[in-house]
Amino acid sequence: MENMNSGQFKQAMHSINYGHVMQAAAEDYAREMKMSEREAKARAKAAGVVDARELCEDPDLEEIHRERVQAMKEAQERRMKMEREGHGTLSEVEEKEFLPEVTTTQLVVAHFYHQEFERCRIMDKHLSALSKKYFDTKFIKISAPDAPFFVTKLQVKVLPCLIFFKNGVAFDRLVGFEDLGGKDDYPTAKLERILLDAGAVVPVERNDSDSEDEAEEIRREAMNRMIRGGYHRNDDDEDSDFE
Template structure:
């Protein structure tokens, strides 16, 4: 038994040393590449980086001018269509003051609006836009409409896909929105941040709390 453990330890040690050698070789190559750069090459890299930063700053200013970076309320349907026309990516929360879970959504969307400047986050009172709600087939409150290039691409209805609970994380909602490609996301789209709550990558939830969830949400038809 001891002999087997020693063999395994030696194999692991050899693998670690090999990995270290590979990393060292890559570092040497990068250092050599930098050393080989001439003054003109360094200046070109600097100019390229400055140009990239200027483009990013300009894009940021454009986003801010359109209302990105903040979570705002829209007054009516006309304002909604103006937002959708100006911004390629929009997340809009259809809410009601009498629905407690809408406050939970508000909390998370305020955070995500600052985290994802590339997307416009806003909300609208469902009772104030019945034509729009009917057009988008909004039936349950809260509902998030995920809009890309003026098309309603997806909906997040209630909290079912967020773990069927009130204490889901902001990261969980971010992941679910990202699956519709309306925000830039660097995480794993196939695995939810709260795996224990979701269970399956497709987001289908079967929970004992489903009845309570329906009771705490409101039906727009009512």
């Protein structure tokens, strides 16, 4: 190994010292940056600012997520079970099935109908639409001529007749079309409002399009009343007596 002269030795020492200085400077810079980051987080926390990246590692958030997923799973299983039991549609039942239906479900809307009555068919159309929206309520229909026992016990005399049940108890009813305006072209929203006011269906979350549709139906009905000059009942508007 060749001997270093004095100049070369000084240059080597200078390089070593320079390297130590740069390393120390880098370490000081890293410490300052870390302190600045901690101070920035402290200031942000005091100001109410939350770093979303930190939330990803929050155990409380993970627990909330697990609970939410479990709740969604249970709700889906419950809905599938209710679908198998006839919720979400207007189901026809026989007389022997009527009592089990109304006593095993919390809310039931039962339509006593006659297949030859046009207004019963109109009622079915509206009930079919509402059954899909108000899933917690079971909507059923039963032929009045084929259910003489319940027709007598429930004093069904005019068709169509809706009877509302809660936990097996008949608590209200809608007879004929008089409360629906007396006309066949009433909007579904009018029947829906009657069911809501009676407590036969449970309110559900609505989006803007639902509200707009209902408002449009109400406006159209109001315009029809103005054109007709008000509602005048005549012989053709009588509901069908069922004796």
